[in-house]
Structures are given as C-alpha cells and as structure tokens.
Amino acid sequence: MKRSFLTGLGLTKEQIDSIMDENGSDIENAKEKAQEKFEAETLKLQNKIDSLQIIVDDIPDPDPNATAAQAKLDALQSEFDTYKTNVEAEKINGAKRTVLQKLLQDGGANPKLLPLLEKEFDFSKIEVEGETIKGWDEMLKPVRENYSDIFGEVVEMGVKPATPPPTDPKAPQPKSLAEALNVKYKK
Numbered sequence: 001m002k003r004s005f006l007t008g009l010g011l012t013k014e015q016i017d018s019i020m021d022e023n024g025s026d027i028e029n030a031k032e033k034a035q036e037k038f039e040a041e042t043l044k045l046q047n048k049i050d051s052l053q054i055i056v057d058d059i060p061d062p063d064p065n066a067t068a069a070q071a072k073l074d075a076l077q078s079e080f081d082t083y084k085t086n087v088e089a090e091k092i093n094g095a096k097r098t099v100l101q102k103l104l105q106d107g108g109a110n111p112k113l114l115p116l117l118e119k120e121f122d123f124s125k126i127e128v129e130g131e132t133i134k135g136w137d138e139m140l141k142p143v144r145e146n147y148s149d150i151f152g153e154v155v156e157m158g159v160k161p162a163t164p165p166p167t168d169p170k171a172p173q174p175k176s177l178a179e180a181l182n183v184k185y186k187k
Helices: 003-008 013-058 064-106 111-118 136-146 177-185
Strands: none
Touching (some): 003 013, 013 064, 064 111, 064 136
C-alpha cells in the first residue's frame, strides 16, 4: 500500500501513519504464521522419519523387509532434506530480493519494472552486507546501460487528488481505513 494512494483519499498524516503501521503489523503476522507453518511441517516430517527409523531399527538385518523399509526411510529423508533446502533458499533469496529492490529504487529504477530488472541479476552471486550488496556498483552498471530508459525520475501523471475539506480537530479520528472511508463518503 502506498502513502500517495492514502493521501489521495484525503487522509491526514496521522491516519496514514496509523494505517501503514497496521499494514506493517499484518505483514509481520503473516510472516510469523508462515514460519510457524514451516516449523510444524518440518516437525511432522521429522516425526515420520523418526518413527520409520524406529521400525527399521527393530527389524533384524537378515529380514528382506528391512531393506525395503530402509529404502523408504532413505527416500523420505531425501524428500525432507530437499524440502528444507528449498525453503531455506527461498528465505535467503527473499532477503536478497528485498535489498536488491530497495537499491534499484534508490538508484532511480521505475518501481513498476523491478521484476524485469530482478531477472538481470544472478541471485547465487549476490552477497548481502547489511543494507547493501557487495560489489553493487559493478553489478548495476551493465543493467543501467542496457535498461537506461527504465532509470530516472518517475513522474506520476493524471488528475491531482482533490483537496479534502478541513476537518474538525475536536471530531474523533477514525481508527481504521473502513471508518475513514465511511466518514469520507457518508452523505
């Protein structure tokens, strides 16, 4: 959600700050839920592997079923390891993508075309150092040359939002976006 959109709705800075804080809180809650789901799925898979390991350990070696159970256990362990590796790689690439997008925007890239520009970077070669990328200037130079028309100042065009009517400072401030919209469009 962009502040310019909320400003266009005639909301005050305080209302916008409140909405942005709530939106940030929602994003953090979603991240926490995703992490909890990942941990629960990891625990489930680990429990399956552990229970199969107990079964395999209880089967005497000469038993032909031991080989089949061991093969199934090995397949499950491999599947689990692949899943865990993929999730970790997604998490790392997500962090790299966030820093990359910020640096591209700070460098004057059109925010709407960031997905196109992201494809020009090899995420396996990106090393994040705090809020920057190691060797960023060298990485950006060929992209800036190849896509020079994407870099520059973004100018928003169109009709300027109407100036909202003055508000009564004694009137209670809306606590949510729904309340603010209800107040604005209430006739």
